[in-house]
Amino acid sequence: MVDLPPLRDVIARHGLSASKALGQNFLFDAQLLDRIAAIPGDLQDQAVLEIGPGPGGLTRALLKAGARVTAIEMDKRCLPALAELAEAYPGKLRVIEGDAMKVDHAELMGETFAVVANLPYNVGTALLVRWLGGESWPPQWTSLTLMFQQEVAQRIVAKEGGSAYGRLAVLAQWRGNANLAMKVHRSAFTPPPKVMSAIVHVTPQDMTDGVSARTLERLTEAAFGQRRKMLRQSLKGMPGAVDALAQVGIADTRRAETLSVDEFVALARALS
Structure with missing residues (x-):
């Protein structure tokens, strides 16, 4: 077990604060983060892609679970904190500075991988559609464990007949098995967002229906x-x-x- 300083201390030392423009909300509760990291199952020596790690709260939980993490972060302010985390876990954390929407995730990973991310609210839906889209199937990812605003999460797992049911539900449930794995209260975040959050877990299913x-x-x-x-x-x-x-x-x-x-x-x- 790697002995790390409290995340709040790291954030204070680097003068970090959540950026509203980047859709950031930080999670500090280590037990909650461990529960999130456990949703996809055993991550020991598994490749994991994380989008928007920020100062590395969820990243810590993934590394603690034994994962090999590739984290894409576009906020330069967070890079020094992530670099310290990479030093604490030699060879286990690779940090890529950039926009996750502009990166070829399959090429970057080069192997099968799970996606686990507290997604920035402003790009979450677009990334989900991208992971579920494309003509090549099955995908390189083995599962998606993603934090969304609760309203968005409910739209992903909704069944026909209700107002929440729409294109996200059809796409997610056509290509995968999608379920709402956990609700996260707004008070768990710093700063607290105006809305509740929830985690959706998606696993791909075999597709042989010949549909574009x-x-x-x-x-x-x-x-x-x-x-x-x-x-x-x-x-x-x-x-x-x-x-x-x-x-x-x-x-x-x-x-x-x-x-x-x-x-x-x-x-x-x-x-x-």
Whole structure:
């Protein structure tokens, strides 16, 4: 066990504070961070990608769990604190300075990896769509353990028929098994955000349905972009979509939120 100074002391010594512009909120509770690091299962000698580690609270828990961590951080202020952590765990932590949205994660990792991250609120959804998208499947990642605003987390795991159900739910549940693993109270963060948070855990599932990810993304964007309208209206701007409804036996008077993931997949397959 590596003996580390309290994270609050590290932050104070480096004069760090959470940046609202970067969507940062720091977690100090070591027990809570250990629980988050345990969600993906045994990480001993496993490659883990962390996005936005900040001063390294979750990073500490991942290293303590035995993971080999690659952390992408764009806030230069946090790099010295992360460098100290890398020194404490020789060969176990690699810090990449940059924008996670502009990095090829698969190329960077070079092996199968788990993603564990307290995602900055301003890029979380975009990163999730990127990990779940693309035509190549199965992915290089073995699981996603991601912190979101609770409202976003609920949209990812929502079932059809409710107002939370939308394109994120369809994409996540088509390509993976998604569940809400843990709720995190706003008081756990410094500074406390205005909203509650939650952690979503996603594992990929085998895909043999011949559906184009891009087609499904375009289909759900159109359908949920005008979710209060009947499908014959919301999909009329997507060539062939309305005809495909009849082809797969879906009434064009239905609305997007009533369609199951399987029905969206069938529709996308007809369009593909």
